[in-house]
Amino acid sequence: MVRNKLSALSVCAFCAMLLLVLCGCQKKQDTAEGRANDPAEITVEVFDRGTDGGKSDPTNNAWTQWIQEKILKDENIKVTFVAVNRWDETSVMNNLLGAGTAPDVSFSYNGEQINIYGKQGGIVDIAPYVDSHLSDVKKLLGQDMLMGGEWAIYRALDTETGELYTVPNRYMYTATQNMFIRKDWLDKLGLPLPTTKEEFAAALAAFKEQDPGGVGANRVVPFTLTTDVRWTAGIILDSHIDPYMSDKDRWINTVVDRNLLLPGYKEGMRYLNGLYNAGLIDRDFPLYKEESAMVNLIKSGVVGSFSHNWDQIYRDNQSLMADMQKNVPSAVFVPVDCMKSVDGLTHKRGSSSIGGLSFFIPKTCKNVDAALRYVNWLAKYENYHFLQFGNEGTNHQLVNGIPKIVPATGGWIQNSGANIDYTISINGYNLNDEAKTGQALALSYSFPMEDVFEAYRISSLNAYIGPFIRANLVEAAPLVQTLVDNAATLYVQSIIASPADFDRIWDRGVQDWLISGGQRVVDERRAKYPN
Numbered sequence: 408m409v410r411n412k413l414s415a416l417s418v419c420a421f422c423a424m425l426l427l428v429l430c431g432c433q434k435k436q437d438t439a440e441g442r443a444n445d446p447a448e449i450t451v452e453v454f455d456r457g458t459d460g461g462k463s464d465p466t467n468n469a470w471t472q473w474i475q476e477k478i479l480k481d482e483n484i485k486v487t488f489v490a491v492n493r494w495d496e497t498s499v500m501n502n503l504l505g506a507g508t509a510p511d512v513s514f515s516y517n518g519e520q521i522n523i524y525g526k527q528g529g530i531v532d533i534a535p536y537v538d539s540h541l542s543d544v545k546k547l548l549g550q551d552m553l554m555g556g557e558w559a560i561y562r563a564l565d566t567e568t569g570e571l572y573t574v575p576n577r578y579m580y581t582a583t584q585n586m587f588i589r590k591d592w593l594d595k596l597g598l599p600l601p602t603t604k605e606e607f608a609a610a611l612a613a614f615k616e617q618d619p620g621g622v623g624a625n626r627v628v629p630f631t632l633t634t635d636v637r638w639t640a641g642i643i644l645d646s647h648i649d650p651y652m653s654d655k656d657r658w659i660n661t662v663v664d665r666n667l668l669l670p671g672y673k674e675g676m677r678y679l680n681g682l683y684n685a686g687l688i689d690r691d692f693p694l695y696k697e698e699s700a701m702v703n704l705i706k707s708g709v710v711g712s713f714s715h716n717w718d719q720i721y722r723d724n725q726s727l728m729a730d731m732q733k734n735v736p737s738a739v740f741v742p743v744d745c746m747k748s749v750d751g752l753t754h755k756r757g758s759s760s761i762g763g764l765s766f767f768i769p770k771t772c773k774n775v776d777a778a779l780r781y782v783n784w785l786a787k788y789e790n791y792h793f794l795q796f797g798n799e800g801t802n803h804q805l806v807n808g809i810p811k812i813v814p815a816t817g818g819w820i821q822n823s824g825a826n827i828d829y830t831i832s833i834n835g836y837n838l839n840d841e842a843k844t845g846q847a848l849a850l851s852y853s854f855p856m857e858d859v860f861e862a863y864r865i866s867s868l869n870a871y872i873g874p875f876i877r878a879n880l881v882e883a884a885p886l887v888q889t890l891v892d893n894a895a896t897l898y899v900q901s902i903i904a905s906p907a908d909f910d911r912i913w914d915r916g917v918q919d920w921l922i923s924g925g926q927r928v929v930d931e932r933r934a935k936y937p938n
Contacts, residue, residue, distance in 0.1 A: 446479060446483045446484060446485040447482075447483065447484045447485065447774045447776070447777035448484075448485045448487070448774070448777075449484060449485070449486060449487075449510075449511040449512060449772070449774055449777050449778050449781060450486075450487050450488070450489050450510040450511045450512070451486050451487070451488050451489065451510055451511065451512040451781065452488075452489055452491050452509075452510040452512060452513045452514055453465045453466060453471075453488045453489070453490055453491070453828050453829065454490070454491060454492075454493040454496065454822075454823065454828045455490035455491060455492050455493060456493045456822050456823065456828075457697075457699050459699055459702065459703065460702075460724070460725055460726050460730065461726075461816075461820055462724070462820060462822045463817070463818055463820050463822060465488065465490050465822055465828065466487075466488040466489070466490050467488075468818040468819075468820070468822075469817070469818030469819045470794065470797075470818070470819070470821070470826060470829055471488050471829075472818070473793070473794075474486060474794075474829065477790070478781060478784055481784060482777075482780050482781070482784055484777050484780065484781055484784075486781065489510040491503075491510075492697075494635075494696070494697040494698055495696070495697070496515060496516070496517075497515065497516075497517045497520055497888065497891065498888070500513065500515055500517075500520070501520070501888060504524050504529055504769060507769075507771045508771070509769040509771065510769075511768065511769070511771075511772040511773070511774065511777075511778045512766060512768065512772075512778050512781055512782060512831075513766065513767055513768070513769060514764050514765060514766040514767070514831060515764070515765060515767075516763060516764055516765075517887065517891075518563060518573055518575070518765045519663055519664075519880070519883055519884065519887045520887045520888065521572055521573045521765060521767050522563070522572055522573070522880075522884050523884040523885055523887060524572075524769075525570065525572030525573070525767075526881070526884055528770065529769060529770050530572040530573070530767050530768065530769060530770060531572075531767070531768040531769070531770055531772065531775055532570045532571060532572065533571045533572065533573075533574060533767075533768065533779070534561075534564065534569055534570055534571035536775075536779050537560060537561075537571070540776070540779040540780060540783055541560065541574070541779060541782065541783050541786075542783065543783045543784075543786040543787050544560060544574060544782060544783055544786040544832050545558055545560045546786075547577055547786045547832055547833060548560050548574075548575070548576075548577050548761060548832070549577070551760075551761050551875070553759060553761070553872075553874060553875035554875055554877070559575065559577075559761045560574055562574075562575050562761060562762075562875070562877070563575065563765065564877070565879050566877060566879065567879050572767055573765040573766065573767040574765060574766055574767075574782075574832075575761050575762050575763065575764070575765045576761075576762075576763055576764045576765065576766075576831065576832050576833055576834050577760065577761065577832060577833045577834065577835075577837075578758055578759065578760050578761065578762060578763050578834045578835060579760070579833070579834065579835025579836060579837055579844065579848075580717075580758070580835050580848070580863070581757050581758050581759075581760065581867055581870065581872065582717040582718075582757075582758070582862075582863045582866035582867045582870070583716075583717060583755070583756050583757055583758045583866055583870065584638075584641055584642050584714060584715065584716060584717055584755060584756065584866060585642065585714070585715070585716075585717045585718075585719070585742040585743075585862055585865055585866045586607075586642045586643075586712065586713075586714045586742065586743050586744075586745065586746060587712060587713055587714070587715070587719070587720055587740040587741065587742055587743070588600070588601070588607075588610065588711065588712045588740065588741065588743045589614070589620070589710075589711045589712065589738065589739065589740060590739045590740070590741045591619075591620075591737050591738055591739045592614055592619040592620055592711055593610060593619075595619040595620075596610075596613050596614075596617060596619050598610055598613060600741070600743050600745070601743060601745040602744075602745050602747075603745055603747055604643075604646075604678065604745065604746060604747065606745060607712075607743075607745045607746070608681075608682060608685075608687065610711075610712075611629035611630055611682065611687040611711060611712060612629070612685065612687060614627055614629045614687075614711040614712075615627055615629050615686055615687060620708060620709070620735065620738070622708060622709045626709045627709060627711070628689045628704060628709050628710045628711065629682075629686075629687040629688070629711045629712060630682060630687055630688050630689065630710075630711065630712045630713065631688070631689040631692060631695075631701050631704055631705065631710050631712075631713050632688070632689065632692050632695070632701065632713065632714070633692060633695040633696070633697070633698060633700075633701050634692065634693060634695060634696050634895060634898070634899055635895070636679075636895070636898035636899065636902065637664075637665065637666075637894070637895075637898065638715075639701070639713070639714055639715060640679055640714060641714060641756065642714040642746050642755060643675055643678060643679060643714065643746055644666070644672060644675035644676065644679075645666070645675070645746075645754065645755055645756050646675065646746035646747065646748050646753065646754055646755065647671040647672060647674045647675030647678065647748070648666065648669045648670070648671045648672055648675070648748070648754070649669070649670040649671045649749070650748050650749065650750055650752065650754050651750075652669070652670060654873055654874050655936055657669060657873060658873060658874070658876050658932065658936065659929060659932045659933045659936055660929060660932075662883070662890060662925050662928045662929060662932075663883060663886070663887050663890045663891055663894075663928070665890065665891070665894045667894060667897070667917055667920060667925075668917070668925070668929065671749075673913055673917075676898070676901050676902065676909075676913060677909060677913075679901075679902045680901060680902050680903075680904060680906060680909050681906065683902050683903060684905065684906055688902070689701075689704070689710075692899075692902075693899050693903065701713070702725065702727065705727055705731060706726075706727060706730040706731045706734065707731075707734060708731055708734045708735035708738050717742070717862055717863060717865075717866035718824075718852070718859065718862055718863070720740045720742075720862075721852040721853075721854045721858070721859055721862070722824050722852070723812065723814050723821075723824075723852065723853055724820070724821050724822055724823055724824055727740075728740055728854075729853065741858075742861065742862045742865045742866070743865075744865045744868060752869045753868060753869050754869050754870075754871060755866070755868075755869060755870050755871070756870060756871055757867065757870030757871055757872040758870075758872065759872055759875065761875075763834060764827070764831070764834065766782055766831050766832070782831060782832065785829075785830060785831050785832060786832045786833070788837075788839065791830045791832070791833055791837070792837075792838075794826045794829050794830050795825045795826055795830065795836055795837070796810045796812070796836075796847075797815070797819060797821075798819070801815055801819050802815050802819055802821075806850055809838075809843055809846045809847050809850055810847060810850070811847075811850035811851070812850070812851040812852075813853075814853065824851075825851070835848070836848055836851065848863075876936065876937065878932065878935040878936070878937075879935070880928070880931055880932065880935065881931070882924075882927045882928055882930075882931040883928045883931065883932075886923075886924035886925075886927065886928060889923055889924055890920065890923065890924055890925060890928070893916075893919070893920050893923055894920060896916075897912075897913070897916035897917070897920060900912055900916065901913045901916065
């Protein structure tokens with residue numbers, strides 16, 4: 408590959424190189440001396456998830472203060488945190504990059520969007536710095552089996568140019584999503600946990616008609632979601648995808664991580680349309696552009712079901728179930744595995760151990776050296792370990808030598824699970840031992856270990872993790888935001904349409920989506936799929 412190519416050096420070239428090395432050593436000494444006197448200053452992105460549920464200011468709390476003090480001591484770097492709205496991060500980052508004001512260390516879940524700016528010259532090429540500045544990140548990410556054992560840090564490498572604009576994170580768990588339902592309501596109605604889509608819909612109808620929680624007939628919300636339908640109804644939609652389609656067809660027709668073109672997906676939307684028109688889906692969901700409205704509704708005790716992260720009901724940082732039980736002590740959500748596909752299995756999405764959040768350095772960064780050293784510093788075990796588990800007594804207790812997270816107060820509250828908004832290169836606990844890591848995960852919740860394990864089992868059952876295909880998708884880059892925005896609009900319009908109008912709205916919307924750039928992306932993916 409471009410980064411590994413070696414060439415023979417003539418004597419003259421070798422001498423010239425030696426001279427450069429000697430100069431470089433002198434420069435390095437000068438830089439080191441400069442660091443000792445004047446700290447390098449950088450800005451670092453952090454997600455703003457709001458302050459509901461006792462969350463702290465993401466830019467100024469005990470964790471940020473610990474980072475700022477330790478990175479100053481260890482690397483002589485002064486860090487200022489910049490908040491970016493988690494639920495609107497793509498458009499906010501677009502604006503920041505466009506205005507040249509993006510933080511020096513930025514990250515996003517939209518890797519394709521990052522590459523837009525990389526190809527336009529707005530992102531630093533990280534490839535030359537991997538071995539010199541990111542050795543700990545490289546070690547943490549390890550080798551990617553989906554890439555034939557290649558170092559995972561190079562997952563986003565442009566094989567044509569040898570440029571690397573972004574680096575993914577390490578994901579410690581493969582579970583992704585779950586459907587949750589109010590078991591106390593089912594018990595009151597004498598209903599078992601649903602095992603099929605039909606039983607699920609029937610349970611929602613019973614919630615609406617019989618109001619088992621006594622919240623008031625006009626207040627019952629059988630199922631709620633947000634305008635991010637792709638995610639908050641993902642369990643439902645993904646279960647309708649044809650499980651027999653090939654990896655190749657699935658990859659070619661998955662455009663900017665949207666599945667509109669996959670066989671069966673339309674029927675998933677039709678299913679949601681049917682629930683909505685039966686009054687079983689929250690009528691106000693088109694207004695929920697952020698999660699806070701949905702979260703507060705769930706906590707109030709009027710919601711019968713919702714879909715989200717596999718462990719959403721157990722997370723202390725959001726306290727969904729704990730806060731709900733303060734309002735309704737008998738209320739209990741449980742995960743349910745009822746979204747069967749045509750083959751009778753509950754197919755759902757899984758997660759690769761590499762991917763998700765990706766960091767990058769905008770070209771506007773005035774100190775690339777410091778920015779990369781900061782990211783690498785976070786990938787050192789001692790640093791991300793503290794950010795994940797904190798202080799004994801305040802953030803965790805030891806149980807047979809394994810740290811168990813306990814609810815914190817004040818500035819030591821973790822706004823995100825395992826502090827993923829600060830650790831950047833790793834998502835999920837890591838104790839450098841698979842068994843201990845699993846125990847730490849189970850102990851990290853204020854709920855029975857067996858409940859957490861069951862939620863993880865359900866989410867992982869029949870989960871699909873597709874192959875990783877490296878391709879330089881030039882056509883997709885400038886179209887990402889348009890396709891994402893248009894898809895979001897189509898999702899909402901299709902759900903709230905009358906049943907008689909559903910086919911017309913969906914089919915026309917998909918055609919418009921293809922015309923707006925989707926077809927160009929499909930054609931390029933087909934041409935670049937490796938034979």
